[in-house]
Each structure stands twice: as structure tokens, then as C-alpha cells.
Amino acid sequence: MxxxxxxxxxxxxxxxxxxxxxxxxxxxDRTVAGGGITAPGWQGAVDSQAASQGKSVKDSKFEQKGDTFHLTIGPAAVYWNPKNTASGDYTVKATFTEAKMTSGHPHPMGLFIGGSRMGTPEQSLIYCTAYRDGSYIVRRFNGSNVTQVARKTPNPAVKKAASADESVTQEVAWIVKPDKAECQINGTTVASFDKAELVGPGKLESTDGVYGIRVSHNMDVTVSNLKLTK
Known part of the structure; x- marks a missing residue:
């Protein structure tokens, strides 16, 4: 183009x-009244394009009620707790529910791993996210550079919402092994990568690092059962 x-x-x-x-x-990007992060210990960063327009995580709400996180999102962002780190072989998973579609087309939600230099201009991570239309996507951030590791792709494992007003729930997981990293959605591997594809110059420093939540813009999402297992 x-x-x-x-x-x-x-x-x-x-x-x-x-x-x-x-x-x-x-x-x-919408602006959410009374925005900001109130979940104890959590931080966030909007995408570089939104940041260049003066947007910040104060334009969204990130709350914790019991063991569930409630996200009312303006600009697309990542959220993390610096204490949440994973290394070696591990599985990180969480359950995501989008109440309804709040814009003219579906947006994705999911998990990132391998986070380093979080909250700085050199922030690096990889995320796998699910759409309410039955598709998934995998992308990598290296500062302001965005790499599409796996294009938006339909997959039967990803649940479809019955309508724009219906909720949809997806379980998203990253499974990291000695030589591979896999994204699973609802218990099915939708994407698998050799570590050499993900780690190296211009890529991730390592699959070790911070893990957390990735949400696109203009979404209402709850996240539960976020956990790390070895």
C-alpha cells in the first residue's frame, strides 16, 4: 500500500x-473516566503509538476485585506485576472474558511472556491473544517495533461469540519448554515456535522474564485464574 x-x-x-x-x-481510543491502575503492585504501559498521542494507562481502568482483574480499556496496553516472572520450563495461563464487543470490530486479549525493560522505551515481550471471532494472533514488541510472529488466523479452538452483545471466554496459555514455546487457547496448541525463532538479536532476550496481560483498545475484559506452574 x-x-x-x-x-x-x-x-x-x-x-x-x-x-x-x-x-x-x-x-x-476512548478515554475512560476515573481511569488508572488500582490493583496493588501492578503497572502498565500503552502502545507506543498511543503514547505518542499523549495517551497513558490513566485513560483506562485496571482494578482488582478478589482474584479477578477488571479492565475497562481505552488505549491498547500491557499490564504486569514486576513480581510475576517466569524462567526455564513453565506454563502461564489465565482466563479472559469479554462482556461484549464495544467497537465496530473484534479486538484481541491474552498473555505476554519474556518481558524485559518493562515500562521503558526499550520494552520487549511477545504476546498471544484471542479474538471473539475465533481467531488468534502472535506479536512481538521490541521498543516501538512490532513484529507479527503469527498473523491473525482462524482456529477451531478459539471460541466465537454468538453476537456482538454476547460474552465470550477464552483460556490463554504459554507453555515454554527447553527448545520450544507454544501458545495454547482453550487447551489446544494454536502456535508453536522453536526458541531460535523467538530469541536472539532483534528478538527477545530470552523467554525468561516478566509475564502479564495484553489487551487491545476499547475493550471491557475480566481476567481470572492468572497463574504460573513449573
């Missing part, structure tokens, strides 16, 4: 710019 724009700029710009502007207006 960008290459085409360079070669056909004069013809296309008058049409393209309004289309992009309209799309952005349709799904802009």
Missing part, C-alpha cells in the same frame, strides 16, 4: 487520505 502511494501519489492522495482519516475516527 505504501509503495503504491509513492508511485501514484498525485492520483491517489485525494482519495486515500479521507479514507484513512475516516477509519481512524471510527475506532479511536
Amino acid at each position: 505504501r509503495e503504491w502511494c509513492r508511485t501514484a501519489f498525485v492520483i491517489g492522495v485525494a482519495v486515500l487520505v479521507p479514507v484513512l482519516s475516516t477509519a481512524g475516527q471510527q475506532d479511536a
Whole structure:
């Protein structure tokens, strides 16, 4: 798309710019009143694009009620407790429930692992997330660079919501072994990677590190049963 724009700029710009502007207006980050993180020990960081627009985790709510986290999200973000670290062989899992679709199209929710330099411009992590339309996606963050490790892909293991107003629950897990890391959704492996694909220059420093929650923008989500097992 960008290459085409360079070669056909004069013809296309008058049409393209309004289309992009309209799309952005349709799904802009909302601002949640009374936002901020109140769950003890937890921190968060919005995506670099949202941060460049002056957004922060204060534009969303991240609360804890008992053992359940309640997220009312404006800009897309990651949330973590620095005490939550994993190393070696491990499994991290949690249960995610989206009450209903709060924007014009589905957005994903799930877990990240391998977090390092969290909350800094050099933040690094990989996440696996599930959509309410029965798809999943895997991405890696290295500072402001975003790498699509596995494209958005339909999979029968990922539950579909019956309608935009219906809730959907997904169990998301990362299973890290000596030579592999797997994302499981609802007990089924949907993506498996050799560690060499994930770790190295320009990638993760290690699959060891902080683990936590990844949510896209404009979502209402609860997260329960977040746990690490060895």
C-alpha cells in the first residue's frame, strides 16, 4: 500500500487520505473516566503509538476485585506485576472474558511472556491473544517495533461469540519448554515456535522474564485464574 502511494501519489492522495482519516475516527481510543491502575503492585504501559498521542494507562481502568482483574480499556496496553516472572520450563495461563464487543470490530486479549525493560522505551515481550471471532494472533514488541510472529488466523479452538452483545471466554496459555514455546487457547496448541525463532538479536532476550496481560483498545475484559506452574 505504501509503495503504491509513492508511485501514484498525485492520483491517489485525494482519495486515500479521507479514507484513512475516516477509519481512524471510527475506532479511536476512548478515554475512560476515573481511569488508572488500582490493583496493588501492578503497572502498565500503552502502545507506543498511543503514547505518542499523549495517551497513558490513566485513560483506562485496571482494578482488582478478589482474584479477578477488571479492565475497562481505552488505549491498547500491557499490564504486569514486576513480581510475576517466569524462567526455564513453565506454563502461564489465565482466563479472559469479554462482556461484549464495544467497537465496530473484534479486538484481541491474552498473555505476554519474556518481558524485559518493562515500562521503558526499550520494552520487549511477545504476546498471544484471542479474538471473539475465533481467531488468534502472535506479536512481538521490541521498543516501538512490532513484529507479527503469527498473523491473525482462524482456529477451531478459539471460541466465537454468538453476537456482538454476547460474552465470550477464552483460556490463554504459554507453555515454554527447553527448545520450544507454544501458545495454547482453550487447551489446544494454536502456535508453536522453536526458541531460535523467538530469541536472539532483534528478538527477545530470552523467554525468561516478566509475564502479564495484553489487551487491545476499547475493550471491557475480566481476567481470572492468572497463574504460573513449573
